[in-house]
Amino acid sequence: MGTNETTGPSATEEGVGWQTKFRYVLNSDFVRSAPFWAVPFAIMAVAVYGGIGYNFAISLTDNNGTIEPATFSNLDFEMYFQALSDPNVIQAATHNLILLVSFTAICLVFGLFLAIMLDRQIRYKETVQMIYLLPMSLSFVVTAQLWLWMYDTDSGIINELLGLLSLGPIDFIGNPEIALWAIIFALIWQFSGYTMVVYLAGLQSIPSSQFEAGMIDGASTLRIYLRVIIPQLKASSVSAAVVLMVFALKAFTFLYAMTGRYFPPQGTDILATLMVREAWQYNNWAYSAAIATLLLLMALGVIAPYLYYQYREGSL
């Protein structure tokens, strides 16, 4: 804009020809900076938003394995009505929600607890931090396999330990009642280290005088944390929660790696696994695309409050 103002016409607007006006346009910051933003913008427009649009278009058709090639006649919302009344979709969405809420909440609470413990006893911080953060660097495929072995009914370490207490054996993965919770537990193991690191950074940005002021004011340690310290970690909580929720929606990899088939362990079906199964096992392309759109809406539902929060804080 600065360029515009400095070279702009002084007062005689009518005396300027179209060539001059065109030159102003070419000289504007918007046009001149185009090579820098237009290329990534174009790639994103095609790859992300184009993909979403194409997926939405497919979901409006009746495409399945029997119709070749794909046709875009007869567009309607039939697949959505079908999906919303399908008990499988409802169940998968419920699992998604349970996973999202409990995994995120427990991860946040546990991570905060670890961070506070670590913040109070700083001495071996580096090492301990590493140990907790390490699981996050592992791929979902690795953790899925690892926990599959640990949960094993015959020789898994968890059932071995329970055996010492004369409990079990419990079929963690085979029992549809507890399979989802077993998986949530494994995911918490993987991600609480991340939450801890986010909170630890937040805690360390709070000056120690805040804590001291609380002590001088006569508050107990617990009350200082509840009233003074934790309320100041709001920004850390929000950013950690968003990342965790996104990972909860991406739990597909974990579930897929557990069985290696389109069917995850019983009682753990989520929208992502259902979608992939409908598409590649049953070739219900249109139906699968409709589920994908529902999943996208769910993800937007998670992100939107965060974006609004950022907007209100003025950082967007």
Next chain:
Amino acid sequence: MGAITIDSLTKRFDDVVAVDDVSVEIEDGEFLVLVGPSGCGKTTTLRMVAGLETPSEGAIRFDGELVNYTVPQDRDVAMVFQDYALYPHMTVRGNLKFGLEEEPEYTDAERDERVEEVAELLDIGNLLERKPGELSGGQQQRVALGRAIVRDPEVFLMDEPLSNLDAKLRAQMRTELQQLQSQLDVTTVYVTHDQTEAMTMSDRMVVMNDGELQQVGAPLELYHEPRNRFVAEFIGEPSMNFIDGQRGTDGFESEPLDYPFDSTVESSVASLSDGDRLTLGIRPEDIELYDDAADVTEGSHTESMTVTVVEPMGNENVVHLSYDDATARGDDLIAISDGLRTIETGAELDVRIPPEAIHLFDGDTGNALHNRLLETDEQPITQ
């Protein structure tokens, strides 16, 4: 009620001695200022009184009761932090009320009443619903003070509370703090590195350096009767002039200046033998400047010097003087002259150092051997 005894207090952080064997008695209602350069241990001392640090050795007693291991919550002290440490997520009301909520004997209505009363006292009644981030530095300072006052503690502790304010506001708050303290009559321990604050506010001040207590006393006592060279140099702005030299046959000898002693001075340095190292000190405002040697009315002790720099302050001029010609870089003396008098850079002046105003310090230990004579007190002050 709020008397504090600090007895041989020592604090070590690993092998660094932060506070070394400090003893002070603080009376109830007294305004005591701890002053010294950065890293002298004054803040550590304050934090030990607050209970935020535990002494390595020695004792802190509140009204005779040992509190070395009492947690801050149980000490009935209030503290104003250098960065104010206001709770950023609470309103001003929340900040003021937080400490009161720990005291079960109040009802909620009484707490609100107390908060509003203190807010009125500090003139921040209209800011109660704002968050600290929306306040100016001076307003935040008032909230921090309010948070200390609201709980009606036995002792106020203040850690450089004015250092984040601009000069004008600082002077204003200085006065206000003093008035407030005498109005509330609460024992106050105040830490600052600013000797002006220490001089103007305190009933008594404690000068510290390198963790060691240098001198305790009323501001003017420290100004006129410093116990050693450090105190003499630290108190007063601009600083006292020092000339390093030695004891000569009939007085002080140094490269730029020979200064014969009169009888009162002679008696206080009688124990020294010729050649012992000696430092002569003179405050800038005691130096007399004459345009013409003929104007010198009294005795000798006059040298011709060149003016190198003049700093006009309005009410006074700070005049830098050199024994050599004007091209010399270093200043030998700094003097203060009347603000209305015109002194040109490069001018030759006759400079008189009045014998009744000089201080003498041991050149090796820095201990004061002779302090200036005061008109109210004809006796020489000796250590």
